[in-house]
Amino acid sequence: MFGASAPAAAAPGNGVIEYGEFVLWEHSNYGGALYDSNGNLANYSGYFFVNSGTQLNDRASSIANYHQTRSLRTYQHANYTYPYISVLPYGQASGNVSWAYYSLGSFNDNLSSHLFF
Known part of the structure; x- marks a missing residue:
């Protein structure tokens, strides 16, 4: 007799967008x-977009925070070094700050780390 097992937890970097995750896309x-x-990820060097040979560092052009309660900052430099973009929890917006950015403006292809807080 076989027993049912609990579903496996989502793994970061699996290419499936799930609640609780921060997602970066290669293009706008x-x-x-x-x-x-x-x-948190202190340095994008050595990480790649899923199913792609493209390195993550300085290559993201759009982002979204799918965590329902935690905000996030994504930094232009490794090790959470300024400047940064603030990203609100999923579905929230306040003024010019949102949970998703379809275009990164001057931060396009310039992100190197992110930190939930």
Whole structure:
């Protein structure tokens, strides 16, 4: 007799967008390859967009925070070094700050780390 097992927890970097994750896309308008993460990442060097040979560092062009309660900052430099973009929890917006950015403006292809808080 076989017993039922609990579903496996989502793994960061699996290419599946799930609640609790921060997602970066290679292109504007949430296009191209993506990278999903459910934790902090101090340095994008050595990480790649899922199913892509493209390195993550300085290559993201759109982002979204799918965590329902935690805000996030994504930094232009490694090790959470300024300047940064504030990203609100999923579905929230306040003034010019949102949970998702289809275009990163001057931060386009310039992100190197992110931190939930």
